Amino acid sequence: DRYVFDFAEGNKDLKDLLGGKGANLAEMTRLGLPVPPGFTIATTACRTYLSTGDAPTALSQEIGEHLNRLEQVIGRKLGDPDDPLLVSVRSGGKFSMPGMMETILDIGLNDQSVQGLAKRSGDDHFAWDSYRRLLQMYARTVLEVPDELLQAALSPGYAEWDVSTPEQLPAAAIERACGALQEVIADYSGRPFPQDPLEQLDLAVRAVFRSWVTPRATLYRHQEHIPDDLGTAVNVMAMVFGNRGPDSGTGVAFTRDPGSGEPGVYGDYLQDAQGEDVVSGVRNTVPLAELESIDPRSYAQLLTAMATLEHHYRDLCDIEFTIEHGRLWILQTRVGKRTAAAAFRIAVQLVDEGVITLDDALLRVTGDQLGRLMFPRFDSRHDVPVIARGIGASPGAAVGVAAFDSVAAQRLASSGRNVILIRRETSPDDLPGMVASTGILTTRGGKTSHAAVVARGMGKTCVCGVDSLVVDPVARRAVAPGEVVIEEGDLLSLDGLTGFVYRGDVPVVASPVVEYFEGRVALADADDLVRAVDRVLRHADVRRTLGVHANADTPGDAQRARRFGAEGIGLCRTEHMFLGDRRRLVERLILAEGPTEQEAAFDELLPLQRADFVGIFQAMDGLPVTVRLIDPPLHEFLPDFTELSVQVALDRAAGQPDEEAERLLAAVRRTHESNPMLGLRGVRLGIAIPGLFAMQTRAIAEAAAIVTAEGGTVRPEIMVPLVASEQEMRLVRHEIESVLAKVAEETGGAVPARIGTMIEVPRAALQAGPIARCADFFSFGTNDLTQLTWAFSRDDVEASFFPRYLDAGVFPVSPFESLDRTGVGRLVRLAVEEGRKANPDLLIGVCGEHGGDPDSIDFFAAAGLDYVSCSPFRIPVARLEAGRAAS
Numbered sequence: 001d002r003y004v005f006d007f008a009e010g011n012k013d014l015k016d017l018l019g020g021k022g023a024n025l026a027e028m029t030r031l032g033l034p035v036p037p038g039f040t041i042a043t044t045a046c047r048t049y050l051s052t053g054d055a056p057t058a059l060s061q062e063i064g065e066h067l068n069r070l071e072q073v074i075g076r077k078l079g080d081p082d083d084p085l086l087v088s089v090r091s092g093g094k095f096s097m098p099g100m101m102e103t104i105l106d107i108g109l110n111d112q113s114v115q116g117l118a119k120r121s122g123d124d125h126f127a128w129d130s131y132r133r134l135l136q137m138y139a140r141t142v143l144e145v146p147d148e149l150l151q152a153a154l155s156p157g158y159a160e161w162d163v164s165t166p167e168q169l170p171a172a173a174i175e176r177a178c179g180a181l182q183e184v185i186a187d188y189s190g191r192p193f194p195q196d197p198l199e200q201l202d203l204a205v206r207a208v209f210r211s212w213v214t215p216r217a218t219l220y221r222h223q224e225h226i227p228d229d230l231g232t233a234v235n236v237m238a239m240v241f242g243n244r245g246p247d248s249g250t251g252v253a254f255t256r257d258p259g260s261g262e263p264g265v266y267g268d269y270l271q272d273a274q275g276e277d278v279v280s281g282v283r284n285t286v287p288l289a290e291l292e293s294i295d296p297r298s299y300a301q302l303l304t305a306m307a308t309l310e311h312h313y314r315d316l317c318d319i320e321f322t323i324e325h326g327r328l329w330i331l332q333t334r335v336g337k338r339t340a341a342a343a344f345r346i347a348v349q350l351v352d353e354g355v356i357t358l359d360d361a362l363l364r365v366t367g368d369q370l371g372r373l374m375f376p377r378f379d380s381r382h383d384v385p386v387i388a389r390g391i392g393a394s395p396g397a398a399v400g401v402a403a404f405d406s407v408a409a410q411r412l413a414s415s416g417r418n419v420i421l422i423r424r425e426t427s428p429d430d431l432p433g434m435v436a437s438t439g440i441l442t443t444r445g446g447k448t449s450h451a452a453v454v455a456r457g458m459g460k461t462c463v464c465g466v467d468s469l470v471v472d473p474v475a476r477r478a479v480a481p482g483e484v485v486i487e488e489g490d491l492l493s494l495d496g497l498t499g500f501v502y503r504g505d506v507p508v509v510a511s512p513v514v515e516y517f518e519g520r521v522a523l524a525d526a527d528d529l530v531r532a533v534d535r536v537l538r539h540a541d542v543r544r545t546l547g548v549h550a551n552a553d554t555p556g557d558a559q560r561a562r563r564f565g566a567e568g569i570g571l572c573r574t575e576h577m578f579l580g581d582r583r584r585l586v587e588r589l590i591l592a593e594g595p596t597e598q599e600a601a602f603d604e605l606l607p608l609q610r611a612d613f614v615g616i617f618q619a620m621d622g623l624p625v626t627v628r629l630i631d632p633p634l635h636e637f638l639p640d641f642t643e644l645s646v647q648v649a650l651d652r653a654a655g656q657p658d659e660e661a662e663r664l665l666a667a668v669r670r671t672h673e674s675n676p677m678l679g680l681r682g683v684r685l686g687i688a689i690p691g692l693f694a695m696q697t698r699a700i701a702e703a704a705a706i707v708t709a710e711g712g713t714v715r716p717e718i719m720v721p722l723v724a725s726e727q728e729m730r731l732v733r734h735e736i737e738s739v740l741a742k743v744a745e746e747t748g749g750a751v752p753a754r755i756g757t758m759i760e761v762p763r764a765a766l767q768a769g770p771i772a773r774c775a776d777f778f779s780f781g782t783n784d785l786t787q788l789t790w791a792f793s794r795d796d797v798e799a800s801f802f803p804r805y806l807d808a809g810v811f812p813v814s815p816f817e818s819l820d821r822t823g824v825g826r827l828v829r830l831a832v833e834e835g836r837k838a839n840p841d842l843l844i845g846v847c848g849e850h851g852g853d854p855d856s857i858d859f860f861a862a863a864g865l866d867y868v869s870c871s872p873f874r875i876p877v878a879r880l881e882a883g884r885a886a887s
């Protein structure tokens with residue numbers, strides 16, 4: 001019901017209402033840190049504004065009341081002609097969206113109060129530069145005046161004074177620039193710049209509301225999976241000034257290195273500057289440690305504030321601060337973004353420092369981060385020349401072709417190239433190009449520049465501040481020292497850890513984390529990152545209740561899965577066992593006329609299948625192996641219809657018809673289906689081609705007997721695909737059981753095997769109870785279940801209309817990537833509930849690709865599954881996420 005809250009009223013847990021920035025400003029105010037006073041307009045007001053086109057009626061009165069209080073506290077009035085209070089109007093949603101929305105500084109200046117400010121401060125330059133900033137930000141944010149027009153108003157003085165940025169101009173020149181900006185504003189909008197400070201404030205607040213829905217903010221949200229309907233809060237805060245000379249300045253500080261996780265003083269500082277100057281990377285900053293010699297007192301105070309914040313939040317914090325005439329002000333803090341490596345290192349450091357528990361540590365890292373650490377890196381033994389070095393701002397090994405603007409980056413990426421985007425600095429307008437690129441290189445700015453922050457957030461490689469590289473975006477080229485020219489399309493390699501830039505493509509090697517998982521490096525010889533990962537992962541194993549199995553079709557995959565921690569195979573596909581040389585045998589099976597020929601074909605396939613299973617059972621000694629009986633339509637094993645037709649026609653024309661080819665063609669024609677995905681496949685094959693599942697079952701049982709005789713322990717689980725009805729399951733189960741009994745008799749020992757089914761057809765989920773009565777286990781095949789529930793085929797839709805659907809927000813992420821909880825997930829829950837009710841011993845897992853997706857794993861844990869199964873490489877990610885889900 002209220003929309004406006006004083007900083008002293010909120011706290012850090014009110015992010016939904018006050019946004020992240022507002023909640024943390026409130027928290028810092030309560031902690032007694034030097035935060036300029038102000039108030040926060042809640043996200044609810046923004047939501048009303050965006051849905052109705054107008055702010056809530058009560059809002060302006062509430063703002064007025066809070067403003068009065070602020071004026072009393074400070075002892076000055078907003079825009080007072082003699083001694084004006086100035087405020088900033090800052091965006092800030094629930095989730096941090098760095099630089100994506102708008103902030104307007106120095107509200108309250110007008111043609112009179114700028115004079116007052118100049119007189120009071122005794123600093124004309126400062127006053128006019130502040131006014132210039134307000135006019136510029138107002139034009140850009142409230143009126144959306146194109147940047148070219150603003151630059152045209154600012155730049156005429158540059159040549160005369162030999163400068164390249166407006167704040168370097170002398171006061172009188174800035175005053176002239178202010179006049180020019182006012183003309184642009186009046187021309188562009190048909191109204192002069194509002195002199196009334198309250199009107200400025202009102203327009204600024206609305207502009208910040210609107211900045212929630214700009215294309216770049218929307219794109220960022222979709223990229224980061226932030227819901228569109230949250231809206232932004234607006235923080236109105238008394239201005240403090242870092243642009244009042246050398247004893248003033250502004251900076252960004254991190255309580256630990258967000259790149260590596262090392263503890264220490266970390267950040268950037270810029271003397272005589274206002275906030276945006278640092279973040280935009282327009283001017284070159286100095287390392288924060290140099291503040292110690294510039295202003296020892298403020299530096300000491302800052303360190304104390306940093307310690308207070310880290311202690312309070314029990315995590316790495318990043319902090320924006322400003323020093324005005326030697327007085328420190330904290331303007332923002334949040335739990336800082338960090339690289340994947342830093343996340344693991346910091347979590348374990350904090351455990352060692354006694355700040356958090358291992359359970360907490362588990363929640364400080366994510367499966368996505370672990371996945372990132374498993375990416376390959378550059379091989380150090382290569383001779384590709386280094387052409388320049390910058391600051392490694394977001395780690396990774398990126399190889400790609402150079403692009404000098406967003407458009408080129410998108411074009412090259414859509415032609416299938418990996419792209420390195422090269423810019424002097426990036427602005428939010430470069431976002432589409434950054435999304436399209438593998439790596440980002442800037443020549444200005446440090447680890448806290450826009451490029452660095454955004455790249456880290458997206459997990460892309462970034463090297464900043466490569467100042468020896470001279471970029472000419474118009475000519476689409478850059479020149480490195482030694483006249484090394486890089487043109488659009490040239491190959492480059494970026495090392496986001498060391499900051500090295502290479503001309504050419506550097507070979508990449510496996511990550512140390514993977515080397516450790518693979519058993520090629522012992523823990524004792526591994527670096528602290530590997531040890532941190534290991535420690536957190538072991539704790540995840542202790543906590544998790546969800547089993548983690550692997551999808552593996554070969555002994556090699558099975559062994560790797562085991563090394564990565566798999567507790568069984570949740571999906572061993574058998575169709576791969578019918579490819580290659582064996583395709584001929586499948587052809588014979590399909591061409592067989594009569595049971596004798598068919599029998600003969602089975603007899604040839606049997607020993608081959610058996611040998612495959614022996615290898616896998618050996619690799620998984622003691623662990624369950626779920627073998628899925630053959631699933632795809634048979635024609636997938638036959639030659640292509642068109643090619644075969646042409647061949648047959650040619651043979652005939654040459655007067656040499658090939659009888660075998662003719663028969664094959666007839667078979668291809670016979671088995672052709674217009675909707676193979678919905679045709680003769682899965683359990684339907686088993687029922688339509690008697691003997692097929694029996695042969696596979698026999699191969700499994702005989703292989704199990706062989707490995708058992710060798711002294712191994714085999715736990716086969718036979719899985720029937722595409723079942724939709726209880727009757728199908730009964731028929732097939734009967735056949736499987738009789739084969740198992742026969743083999744047991746022949747080999748003189750029963751093979752304990754489970755018989756179960758995939759739940760991948762919506763009807764199977766709806767019939768889970770009856771099906772469960774004749775199944776020992778269920779395994780959700782969520783790929784097919786998703787396709788069949790949504791009625792779209794993954795092979796066809798991902799490239800055609802999915803991009804449009806994602807843009808339009810039909811779903812925030814592809815339902816093939818992350819399980820659609822409300823639709824497909826509902827079927828999963830139903831099947832779990834009714835399946836268990838009918839058969840309390842029912843074992844339930846999932847073997848679709850969702851089994852390796854962090855968000856989906858969380859869902860499966862909550863739905864009460866026994867295990868997830870995923871590709872061997874995703875096993876550690878799944879272990880970690882399962883541990884998090886249980887914490």
Ligand code: ADP
Nearest residue numbers: 088090091099103237238239240275276320331
């Ligand atoms: P963002 O969310 O994009 O970082 P901010 O709201 O933090 O935007 O504001 C941009 C810059 O302006 C920051 O560097 C901040 O420190 C500075 N700033 C904001 N409010 C004030 C203020 N009241 N006094 C001085 N600087 C400010």
Ligand code: MG
Nearest residue numbers: 099279320332
């Ligand atoms: Mg900020």
Ligand code: MG
Nearest residue numbers: 721760781784
């Ligand atoms: Mg399937």
